[in-house]
Amino acid sequence: METNELTAAEERVWRAFPRGEAVDFRETSEDDPAEGEHWGPGRTLRAEVLRALLLDGPRQDGEIPSLNLAGARITGRLDLQYATVDHPVRLRHCHFDEAPRCYAARLRELNLSESVLPGLVAHAVQVDGVMRLTRARCHGVVRMGGARITGSLYLEGAHVAAPGGEEPVLQLNQAAVGADLWAPGLRTHGQIRLNGATVAGSVNLNEARLSRPEGAALDAETFAVGGDMLVRYAEVRGWTGLRGARIAGRLDLSYTLLSSPGGSALRAGSTTIGELWLRKGPPLEGALNLRRAQVEVLYLEPESVPDEVLLGELTYTSLVPHEPAERRLPMLERERDGHVPHAYEQLTSSYRRVGDDHAARLVQLAKQRRRRQTLPWYGRLWGLVQDVTVGYGFRPLRAAGWLLSLLALGSVTYALHHPQPLKAGEAPPFSPVFYTLDLLLPVISFGQDSAFAPHGWYQLLAYVLVLTGWILATTVIAGVTRTVSRQ
Template identity: 35%
Template sequence: MVHVTPPPGLSHAEERLWAAFPTGTMVVLGDDVPEGPLPDRTVRAHVLTRLMLGACETRPGSVAAVKLRGAYIIGQIDVSGGTVEHELRLERCRLVEEPDLSNAETRQLRFADCRMPGFDGGGLRADGYLSLSGSTIEGQVRLPRAQLSGGFRMNGTRITMDDPAKWALFSGGLVVDVGTFIRDAEITGGVRFVGARMNGGLFMERTVLSNPGRLALDAQNMVVEDTAEFSAGFRANGTVRLRSARFNGILSFSKGILDSGDPERMALHASHMYADELLLLPAEKIKGKVNLSYSRVGVLYDLPPAWPDELSLNGLVYDTLRGGGLKDRLEWVSRDPQFHLQPYEQLAAWYHGAGSDDLARKVQLAKLRARRRKLHFVGRAWNHLLDWTVGYGFRPWLAFAWFAFLLAVGTTVFSAEKPHAIRPPDELPDFHALVYSLDLLIPLDTFGQQLAYDAVGWSRWVAYLLVATGWVLATALIAGVTRVLRPN
């Protein structure tokens, strides 16, 4: 039944609220959050529920709404599964029981600077924004599958969930248009945004998420359009998991803090992620592991002081890299505890694409040296030889330098200790120490000196050395060039 006048049995505060509803007038019972059930500030929850569900006539020419400040609300606001045609606005109210708006269709909802033991909005569909800004919630906020067309606001909100088996903010499958604003908040117990879609961005500047040794934020498969700001004083005490998330814009940790609470745990798990731009510029060194494996980033901007001791970069692809020089980047890719070719190949490809072919070659050389540490003894020995002689083929000038040095040694030795002739005088070419040394170093008998003269005494060992090193240099040069052409 629709009442024109307040129904019987209402308190004075409830009569004021009933009378103010048709015009949407704010009823002020106090300017602070009441600690106890004061007679002149106590309102029963079922009175608010009846007004929200249309138990009072509206007034033509006015916008009806439930607006209440400074009330002590007993009982439960329960509109679960219902349709609410009017705005609900509670300011500085104390709710004894958690409001239940699960599976309801509502207009704008605002709980500003309130105190409550929880909030249930599972499946809520709000044609307007939901605001819990400034509120203190001593329990769980549930918003799974909720759809908020006007945005979601939790600026300055304090949520505390002491049960480690439950999330402080549980909102898998949440869809928010306009924007999600959770600035200056303190949330203890972990936030779950798995599968959420933030169509107007996600802004968590100066917010503290505290769940040490556990998940501070689980946002797997989340999609954010525009900007995701975990920056400007944002702090996560626990793991931030963004696995398979997509950021069609900027993902920023600029001036934020990531601390897993356990050096063996992930501080940032962002594998298989996509971001147009990733700003990994925290205020201090990341404490814990970071996993960026198989992610794709348009622009990656980070700095060496921010890197944790352990980075997983295998499969990471980026179009542009900013922050740190070659030496820093080589240290960056070496922080992966497991050796993988791909991080080095990606870094070399980026330098090559940027026109720095010399730096790309240095990265390839560093890759082969890092790979050498994983080989058995014989393999390491051969790789050392390739490195010293030809730089794995990336430094062929080393072979010519060795060749010139050995040629100079041979020329000096055989000028002082002339080899013995082994042919008849009429078949002997004129001896020349330089040409003789050259003939020994080149694996083929090119100038006829090697077959006409034979070193004697101690110089014979020099001849043997030149022949052996000539073959080694030739083999190393061929192997090195082959490795460059087929680096994997």
Template identity: 40%
Template structure:
């Protein structure tokens, strides 16, 4: 940020001499006379082409005011009149020199509209009432540790960046680091330009009102609000964030506390949106937003591990181009759509109370939809590696909604995913558990196998009679009972020990049925035990 030494106080800067009325220029005298009564001074030429703020550097002496005169008035150089409230209101001016009010205690409102600043504004550590730079062009504003008792309005302004300051290692357009604002911060239609640096540095900002960056707000560089306290909410619907900071971060809300965060209705971030550890007591909305990975192709589109919110609306306009990280996040209501999820989604530890989707102009629980389980399992499988928690969380949601069958299907999908991580022998056993009893979540499969093997044995053994072990003793041969005696490994029905086959093929079939009986029994016990343990 360019301008005067940010450590120099306003009193030090202007105490060397007082202004005499005679040395003021005509527009400065007009401002001097208007200040005690709070009257506005408008220096616009009235010709649209001549009043463009972008061309303010070409404005002549009739529209030029020294920043030192503004500072002197704000510091009490021209006291107010009884019955009037002093206020500095200036429009359409070219302001030359550095406006340095660092550390000042300012009792009056500063209202500048469509003014062009030659140098940066320094309000470091100052205390001021309402502060308005509406439609201005400013080469940097340092307002770190500033206390603003009213609103801070930069609507329609363009704030450029300069060189790194004493307090920021990166180029910064607007600094509100550790500032306190009793009202709101209004950046609607503003532009903050610090490509590759910090468009807004507001870590530790404490506010009482809302933070508004709507209606065409553009930031080139990182919007940095980590650890900010925003009880009035953050509203960036329709904002556009470009040319992110050095880490590829477009918006940094890590560890911030807010009532609501609105990043919807055309919000575009060409860089990572960071919400690590953020706590949002109401809604977090990305409805209709576009989230792109950083321009260098590295880093996620959304990084929100350990984030907490009540209502999380992630119904984006299109799938994010980068990964979405929700590890350890907790939300009460998740609202998503077909455009919500990229190829990589990290869900380990993500906890939600319900999932809602749009239907017939409203929202309803996503359970009961066609292919609901397949869709949600595919969502989980987008995560890198195997993690059991996302499956358990999804199954828990289905159970709470009264869909136990869907919950079992999710847990079965979990076991199949886990099987891929096991050594070969364990994978073989896993396949056996899957086809026999579905890992205990499909116990009816055991009945199907038992019926099929019983039918096979009965038909095979019913065409010929075996040889008795002892002639004239024991029960007569019954193919069905004999087959069941082979399949049931515990106990006995008296047939298997009383008869044997001289035919090798049927004897081998008997051995095979005995083996299948043991495998089927073991699978049933293992699968049911696994299901009961919810493993």
């Protein structure tokens, strides 16, 4: 391009480029790029001029060229499709009339911070450094599917929205970020798509405001994070999808509102997470789906549990904070799929791991009671008898109480009505207490039950004592055995 074809503003940028000097067209630091369409020719640049600079601009010996400008209005489309640009591209506080196109381009650095853009086309872009959209305002779709960024991607304070809302407004599916995805304070009106993306470092979405109430606000299926994923003090309206994601560190949703009424607010089935934190925030507005998830540490406060959960095949090593079983059990009763024995076993294991045997027994008792609701009437009736009498074997002291009561009943009854000896003159002296003990205890024998034979109603009572004695004594022995084995 001939320099005599340049405007004064373009010539100024052309001269600064070989030496990498910054050009700032702003009149004050308060200039708003949103008003850029009204900026005059003194700060207006044609996109074709910038393209010519980046692809074949002048060089100066001993200097490192770069495009470094701020406060300009860029007319036309900045088209770098398939281009290889060896210089940093810094276009800050700028107003773009058309969405830049960097499809499959290879860049050293791309900085569009605090600029206003009608969108960005950067599928399969490769950035050998960092890419910055800090506090940028995009009024169209940002397409970065398949991008490769060796450094970090900065989106802190950025605002992305698009009319229509049919396609994701921020597309990072299959992207690979070599360091961090840094986006605290991000604002989106539409879906963020991170399907299949990988971030070697951490993801920061603290204080983000993501909104797509009728669908997915954050769709990150099979998303992989090498560090932590922080979503603290955020607000997500629309469901958050993490199915099949792998987060090596902590997924921190503390102080965050997740809202998707009528559906699942958090869909994290089949995920692998180091630590999952759901704490200090309002209850999820929508279901919590953790089916088949694998979590090392599940930090879940009872107050954060929504009215509906899906916990089938969820496995976790630790459940914190430590809460009484009475505060944890309502979570399992909210299971959408009904009775899920595995969820009770997981909660039991977590209590036993920290030595809280009492809580573990309460969970097992609740499991049997929940199962009873799924049985036919005769099964429910038998289960109710087991519950009332021995607490399904998890309350052995109750069984001991029944044994003592039956011992008293039998002793009094047979003291008033002695059974007849089987062989007169050979039977030992009759003892109503030891006779009743012989009937109740299946192992110990005092020689009374084999020497005397009751008749009529008293014989029926003897049969009842034998049957209940077997059941209750077995329950007591099992309870003692469990206690001893745990110790």
